[in-house]
Amino acid sequence: MVQLLDPEGRRHDHPEYGTLVADLDAEALRAMYRDMVLTRAFDTQATALQRQGELGLWAPCLGQEGAQIGSGHALAERDFVFPSYREHGVALTRGLDVRELLPVFRGTRHGGWDPHAHNFQLYSIVIGSHALHAVGYAMGIQRDGNVGTGDPDRDRAVVTYFGDGATSQGDISEAFVFAASANAPVVFFVQNNHWAISVPTATQSRVPLAARGPGFGIPSVRVDGNDPLACFAVTKAALERARAGGGPSLIEAVTYRMGAHTTSDDPTRYRDRAEEDLWRAKDPIDRLRLHLTDSGEADDAYFADVDAEAETLTAGVREYCRSLEAGPTVEIFDNVYSAPHPLVASERDEYAAYEAGFEDSTSAEGGQR
The missing domain is CATH 1.20.5 (Single alpha-helices involved in coiled-coils or other helix-helix interfaces)
Incomplete structure (x- = not known):
């Protein structure tokens, strides 16, 4: 499993992916940290709003910020994202005002945002169906001649996010078949958060999820999903390969859903506190903060500024959410x-x-x- 930043905040080299993060300077690392903190603040506030009756439902991403922000920072502006329904951090990296995620969960909007404004498709509540849409879009990119030209302003790729539970859906296998057959420029990014609602990944698959890719002819990699640097590196490599005409890739980001599957779920009924404590020690925000502190690339004033920005964001989220009214x-x-x-x-x-x-x-x- 690829890891470039361990839970203690120490950097590690990797023969294949180490060079891909060589250009990440202190500013880039601080930007990743900021985006993870803002994502968690937004997600925590949205969860609270649902508990207060302001949202009908919410799908938390608590604990998965490293996988989302790391991979999101690897995307080029021309790339297109097909999310599932908890990619709040990826939405943030695409420049989408995260408040625009709320109307769908409040029931005041029937669609959502303009997907083409930030190359970020609408959330898909139907498990796994959007992977086929992503492959179809990628095949369209091929037919438009925007793959393998060598022009960075023209070549494009697609990335689609889904969870470990979605890999049990037939749509995902069908998407793998079409992507491999067409050599489509698509990256399948699986956030293995260990639980498909109450079913553990070990029950769904007898092998690591990344091991499924080669059976379809798709190169695959397993990465520490709580390591934003490693997620950045493997996603950057897969996207560069796709844009160059190298075809699809499968990334399994091993992470953990610290909260409930959705706010209608009670995780205490199927998992124990010891497991949660084990993963709490691998928190992606804490490990990057440790690295920034130990390396001298961020000080207390910086962290205080990020926390203040997060508080401003959540205050605006509360006000915006309560102002939403349904249209005709x-x-x-x-x-x-x-x-x-x-x-x-x-x-x-x-x-x-x-x-x-x-x-x-x-x-x-x-x-x-």
Whole structure:
């Protein structure tokens, strides 16, 4: 398993991936630390908002910040991301205002954000289905001639994120088949957080998840998912290979979901505190902070500034969330297709008339429907 930064904050070399982080200076490492702290602050606040009844559901990413921020920093602007539903840190690295993630979970928006504004697709609640969408998009990039040209302003790649539980879905295997057959420029990034709701990874697979890739003809690598530097390095290598026309790759980032699967889940029913304590000692934020402190690349003033920025972010998240209101129901008919469609227009008109019928039925006596 590739590791470049251990839990004690010590740097390690690697014969294949060590050189890929050689250009990460103190500023780049501080940026990773900042993004991890902001992601955790946002995620913690969103979880609290759900507990207060402000969100219908939330999928926490607590403990997985290293995998998300490390890999997210390896992406080029032209690359396209297909997330599942807990890639809040990746969204942050793509420049998306993370507050825009909230309306879907509050139920005030039927779609979400503009995927093309930051090359970050909408969240997929259906487990594993988006991997096929990612492969299809990657095949489209091929057909547009934006792979293997040698022009960094033209060559592109796709990365799709999913969890260990998704690897048990047929859609993932189908995505592997199509990606390998088409030599598509796509990186499959598996966040193995050890638990598919209440089912451990060991029950789902008798071999490491990365071992599945070679069976499909896909090069694979296993990486310490709580090491942002290693996640950056392996993702950078896979993306460079994809952009150059080398085809798909599979990355298994071994991490841990410190919180619940979603806020409707109770992890105390299926795992013990000792396991959580073991992984708490491998926290990705703590290890990078240790490294920055020991190397003299960040001081107390820097950490205080990041904490203050995190507090400002969470205050804005609370205010924004509570201000969200649902739009008209007929919005569900918008953006079904990229161009106007007569059937959708007819259904929209029919539903609008149906809603208007309730308004017309108000009684003259009490104003009740």
